[in-house]
């Protein structure tokens with residue numbers, strides 16, 4: 001299973017007080033399943049993604065990514081997991097400005113020791129950015145940059161893709177195209193996808209929709 005979360009509780013310091021941000025959160029995502037994570041601003045969506053990526057320590061409960069438990073995992077295990085098993089896509093793309101598109105796409109796969117030129121080129125072709133391979137990020141549109149970020153994330157063939165508002169900076173027609181490409185590539189790679197989104201039309205395109213409210217995660221109707 002790419003992602004299993006059992007009874008996760010997470011407490012934060014809010015000024016001088018402490019409060020539970022996440023309570024009894026459980027979630028399973030199967031290979032190739034695409035799941036939307038929704039919830040009001042401040043409900044804890046980004047914190048949950050950070051916990052799954054091993055960027056914040058698990059306080060109570062269990063998170064398994066590709067079978068690897070994150071609770072009690074050492075930093076080395078977590079950094080290997082981020083290289084080999086999961087990938088993240090951000091709203092602000094996080095491309096490397098000194099590398100051209102081809103090198104940006106190859107970057108994560110090289111880091112994971114899984115670089116495959118044919119695979120990188122096929123991702124670029126599928127995402128419609130193969131004519132931009134020698135361009136640099138500052139010459140690209142927002143939609144093009146997000147496509148490069150998606151190709152880079154899929155380069156190492158991750159079991160789990162985490163995406164935080166990946167189309168938040170795009171207009172509706174670009175957003176629809178990028179989401180359609182992301183879903184179809186995630187499915188064809190059998191990568192599970194957990195995507196934070198504020199857009200109900202984006203959420204509806206996913207297999208399942210979950211909502212975080214008052215610390216609790218619940219499945220909503222819709223999606224699929």
Ligand SMILES: Nc1ncnc2c1ncn2[C@@H]1O[C@H](COP(=O)(O)OP(=O)(O)OP(=O)(O)O)[C@@H](O)[C@H]1O
Pocket residue numbers: 012013014021039040041042043044045046047048
């Ligand atoms: N390490 C931390 N210490 C203290 N407070 C934190 C910490 N991490 C997150 N918070 C707080 O937890 C709450 C949830 O933040 P988070 O970014 O996870 O929400 P979100 O649902 O992603 O919001 P948005 O949709 O606005 O991005 C916020 O009130 C934030 O200030």
